[in-house]
Amino acid sequence: MNSARAMSKVWAQQSAFNRIVTFSTKATQHAAAAVSSAGAEPPGEEKTSATPPAAAQPPTPTPTPVRKPIVPSNYRFIYPEFLPDPKVEWRNPIREKLERLDMLDRRRQIDLPEFYVGSIMAVTSSDPHAAGKTSRFVGICINRDRCGLRARFVLRNVIDHQGMEVVYELYDPTIQKVEVLRLEKRLDDNLFYLRDALPEFSTFDENMETEHLEEGAPVPVNDIKVVLRPRPWLERWERQNLRGVANIDQYIKDKHRKSAEKVQKPWEKYDLMKQYRSTIPEEEQKEVFAEVHTELHSLELQRKRNKRKRTFAKPKQLA
Numbered sequence: 001m002n003s004a005r006a007m008s009k010v011w012a013q014q015s016a017f018n019r020i021v022t023f024s025t026k027a028t029q030h031a032a033a034a035v036s037s038a039g040a041e042p043p044g045e046e047k048t049s050a051t052p053p054a055a056a057q058p059p060t061p062t063p064t065p066v067r068k069p070i071v072p073s074n075y076r077f078i079y080p081e082f083l084p085d086p087k088v089e090w091r092n093p094i095r096e097k098l099e100r101l102d103m104l105d106r107r108r109q110i111d112l113p114e115f116y117v118g119s120i121m122a123v124t125s126s127d128p129h130a131a132g133k134t135s136r137f138v139g140i141c142i143n144r145d146r147c148g149l150r151a152r153f154v155l156r157n158v159i160d161h162q163g164m165e166v167v168y169e170l171y172d173p174t175i176q177k178v179e180v181l182r183l184e185k186r187l188d189d190n191l192f193y194l195r196d197a198l199p200e201f202s203t204f205d206e207n208m209e210t211e212h213l214e215e216g217a218p219v220p221v222n223d224i225k226v227v228l229r230p231r232p233w234l235e236r237w238e239r240q241n242l243r244g245v246a247n248i249d250q251y252i253k254d255k256h257r258k259s260a261e262k263v264q265k266p267w268e269k270y271d272l273m274k275q276y277r278s279t280i281p282e283e284e285q286k287e288v289f290a291e292v293h294t295e296l297h298s299l300e301l302q303r304k305r306n307k308r309k310r311t312f313a314k315p316k317q318l319a
Contacts, residue, residue: 071289078114079296080144081151081170082288083280099148100288104295106171111303112178117141118186118222120204121155123168124177134176137166138206142191156194158203163195182211185221187243196233197226197245215304239263 076083082103084096106112115121119141127135139155142165146152151170156163168175194202201224213219225246228237237245238252239260252260268274280288289296 071286071293075289075293075296076285077116079289079292081147082292083147083285084288085147086278086280096148097291100292102149103171104292106173107296107299110175110178111299111306112170113180113303115141115144115153115178115180115183116185116219117144117188117190118184119180120182120184120208122177122179122181122208123155123166123175124179125168125172126174126176136206137164138181138204138208139164139166140191140194140202140204142194156191156202157206158199159206161199163199163202179210181208183213183219185219187221187223191244192235193228193237193242193245194226196228196235196237198229201226212307215307236260 082100084091120138121141122136122138124134124136126133137155137157139157142154142156144151144153149171152167153170154165154167156165158164223244225244227247228245228251231251236256238248238256242248
């Protein structure tokens, strides 16, 4: 028994771990916090020059506030295709966001200038049946509608005494160049009544030169009033309250006036719910344009730089 106890003692001593005790001259985290708050030093420890004073510590940087871009109020007129469709059943936030990215990519490849209904434009597009594989059409913009990648506009011109209209998709990849020869607006939202007007109101020279506006100048409004031809017309223009037509009353009779009064809805301008359903709220407009403002602003600056490089002097005619 004694031998067994002696053997167990020897085995325990060999298998035991040696405890290493170390002493640190640094104060613990809790003690350091207490000392710093009380303004005293821990007992048994002298202040050394290695420890930096509290005043010498660098101040914590304050986070800079993020400034939101200031979106110009005229963006909803210059870029109406970026606004989604106001009809709820046709809305899809994911599709709209992806379309806006594709629209910005397309605008990086081609310059799509500012234009309105009533502006004189020239569009060069690829045409496999043309002689040079491209075709150029000059005309007045009579309509601009739809949104997103489906945005389109219509140009009209009278060529060889024949009225011609071409519908262009704004983001069509076959469009090579879009030029605004005369930037202006008209009194009405669309100019479909030019189809029933005299030809001289829709005739424009195919070799028309570009008329440049001064930088920062407002877009002029052309208050011309067109003259319609006698009835029959393509539409009942007397029912649409047109401001750009001069002689509607000349060709309508009393029965036309009575029928126009029956279908009039003067209360619709006070119908706030109808206006809400047919437009995009201002909060959503700001949110959409804040998303694309940076890219559109950089494209505008590049367009202005390119415009300054051009020479605006017209060649003088020889005597």
